[in-house]
Amino acid sequence: MRLSDTDVRYCLDKAKELTEQYETYSRAKDHCQRSVDDLAWLCGEYLRKSVRIYDLKLAADEMVIRGMFAAMHDGSYEIYLLSELGDRERRFVKCKELFHVILDDEQCRSMDIYAHVQLAAAAFSIDDNSPESPVAWELLAEIAAMEFLLPYSERLKILAASGGNVDYADIARRYGVPQLYVENYLSDAMMAEFAKVMN
Amino acid sequence: MNAKNKLQALEAALKDRGVVDVKFFFDHTKKPLTGVVSDVVDVLDAVVSKRFDDAKQLGDSVRA
Numbered sequence: 408m409r410l411s412d413t414d415v416r417y418c419l420d421k422a423k424e425l426t427e428q429y430e431t432y433s434r435a436k437d438h439c440q441r442s443v444d445d446l447a448w449l450c451g452e453y454l455r456k457s458v459r460i461y462d463l464k465l466a467a468d469e470m471v472i473r474g475m476f477a478a479m480h481d482g483s484y485e486i487y488l489l490s491e492l493g494d495r496e497r498r499f500v501k502c503k504e505l506f507h508v509i510l511d512d513e514q515c516r517s518m519d520i521y522a523h524v525q526l527a528a529a530a531f532s533i534d535d536n537s538p539e540s541p542v543a544w545e546l547l548a549e550i551a552a553m554e555f556l557l558p559y560s561e562r563l564k565i566l567a568a569s570g571g572n573v574d575y576a577d578i579a580r581r582y583g584v585p586q587l588y589v590e591n592y593l594s595d596a597m598m599a600e601f602a603k604v605m606n
Numbered sequence: 607m608n609a610k611n612k613l614q615a616l617e618a619a620l621k622d623r624g625v626v627d628v629k630f631f632f633d634h635t636k637k638p639l640t641g642v643v644s645d646v647v648d649v650l651d652a653v654v655s656k657r658f659d660d661a662k663q664l665g666d667s668v669r670a
Binding site for chain 1 (some may be wrong): 610613620624625626627628630632642643646648649652657658660664665666667669670
């Protein structure tokens with residue numbers, strides 16, 4: 408999926424803004440694992456957004472869907488998490504859905520769910536696809552969530568210290584991020600993409 | 607009723623509840639997303655039918 412550098416920079420800037428606020432309140436500034444519960448609190452305290460978070464009575468199992476975000480007509484938001492997610496996945500899903508709240512823009516909304524799902528299916532399976540904006544924001548929220556949980560600056564330090572032999576399982580455990588995402592975001596290809604927008 | 611029709615009925619129910627935008631967390635490692643519509647129907651049906659509780663905290667707070 409192709410994303411515009413402008414959109415990627417915007418979501419990275421929002422992640423940085425929230426991280427700066429987070430650091431203001433955190434008692435554990437040097438702790439690798441940032442708190443997603445505190446990010447949810449910041450959405451209300453700092454952004455003045457009302458967010459209700461629910462556990463669905465529906466097991467994640469082999470389902471493709473792990474969580475859901477809904478924007479409401481009254482300006483509030485709802486997040487639904489599927490049950491029986493692992494601890495790291497639950498943290499990551501909640502974090503990413505919170506970034507949908509943080510990044511919400513009326514122009515990026517869609518209630519044509521069938522078309523949205525069809526577009527998402529195509530966008531995630533065809534590398535050079537250039538999706539319409541509502542689907543692009545699925546990936547942009549993921550990028551922002553990773554920037555909060557395992558920032559690019561930290562990833563550079565990890566790679567520099569690894570001597571070319573990254574212990575992905577250890578990084579996943581220390582930062583509380585699913586290993587699959589750690590491996591993806593530390594890959595040469597992904598780091599090269601971030602280097603382009605960070606410079 | 608096929609999956610597309612079910613999805614559109616659930617979409618209408620969500621709009622009635624005041625929902626103006628929906629986004630999903632897709633785990634695209636699980637199976638081809640081409641079969642995702644039935645999963646979306648299951649999730650939306652749980653939401654519309656109010657099969658949920660207030661979420662438990664993760665318990666990772668470090669707030670001063």
